[in-house]
Amino acid sequence: MREEMVVASSLSVTFEQHKVLDGVSFKVGEGEVFALLGGNGAGKSTALKSFLGTVTPSGGSASVMGLSVASQIDVIRQKVAYLPESVMLYGHLTGVENIEYFLSLAGITSAKDKIESALKRVALQQDAWYRSLSNYSKGMRQKTAIALALLREAPVLFLDEPTSGLDPSAIDEFNQLITTLASEGSTIFMVSHDVYGACQIAHRIGLLDKGKIVGMFEREGDNPIDTEAVHASFSKRNG
Ligand SMILES: Nc1ncnc2c1ncn2[C@@H]1O[C@H](COP(=O)(O)OP(=O)(O)O)[C@@H](O)[C@H]1O
Ligand SMILES: [Mg+2]
Structure with missing residues (x-):
């Protein structure tokens, strides 16, 4: 049995007497891509922040x-990587400098060639490595943040709406990268409102609606989760 890396047990969160999460339970195994899918305000970011x-x-x-x-x-914060909806990096520093800076905050020094090979792995174009981050696209920022996660050797990645605002080819690249990382043992917990994208990469999808898990979909073998089935269930609640 796979090790359980991310577990929610009857998780509830209340903001100002409003139940934003209501008894949410799920488990994410090692090397699994789990997507929590739901409409705006469903409680996805709250679940992730929990x-x-x-x-x-x-x-x-x-x-x-x-x-x-x-x-x-x-202890958990030292081990996980978190990519918020807008990746927080410094615009006045280069990609490599950002990584060096954030690694140093984590008490890690990494040789330049190690940083460069991480950037290569996430397929950040080489001519950007030593350019100011202020001219990076969202996809490039995200790659930089994932390279940082790799260098921190974070076994678990938490991603909030990772593909929103990416163009289709950046989404394809992102999907490929996540699939590769998971096959190498990384555990990925992402939240998204993109049914199609989630079906492409997730091993399992939990459908979240008004703070409750209302559906769970699982990949069978190598076949992606059935987009139609998830979409039907999703739009019934978000139509
Ligand atoms: N810090 C907070 N204080 C009060 N209400 C909040 C807070 N964060 C989120 N909410 C409310 O909780 C609900 C779910 O928010 P969120 O988890 O961000 O949804 P999602 O990420 O699915 O769009 C929304 O109605 C939102 O307004
Ligand atoms: Mg959100």
Whole structure:
């Protein structure tokens, strides 16, 4: 049995008496791509933040790599990588400088050639490595952030709407990269409102609606999850 890397058990989150997450449970195994899919305001980002300790549950529990978010969040933060909707990097630094800076915050020094090979792996175009990040596209910023995650050797990646705002070829590249990372053992937890994209890369999809899991879809063998089935279920609730 695969190791359970990300677990939500009856997780509930309440903001100002409004139940944003209502008894959400799921497990993500090692090397799995799990997508939490839902419309705007469904509670996706809140679910994701529950694993980063930036949202406090009103009930239930969350754990990452067997560590409790409630009591061991400092250890968890050292191990995971989080890509928010807009990747936070410094525009006045180059791609390589950003990576060096954020690695140093994590207490890691990495040789230039290691950084370069990480950037190569995520397929960031070579002429951008030493250019100011202010001219990077969203896709390029994302690649830089994923390279950083690789250098930190983060076994779990949390991605919030990773493909929103990417053009189709950047989405294809992103999907390929995530699929490769998962096949090499990385665990990916992403939230998205893009049915098609999620079906392409996820091993499992949880459909979130008004804070509740209302459907779970699983890939069978190498066949992607059936877009039609997920779409029908999704649009029934978000139409
Ligand atoms: N910090 C907060 N305080 C109060 N309400 C919040 C907070 N964060 C999110 N919400 C509300 O919770 C609901 C779910 O938000 P969110 O998890 O961001 O949804 P999604 O990411 O699926 O679009 C929304 O109605 C949002 O307004
Ligand atoms: Mg969100």
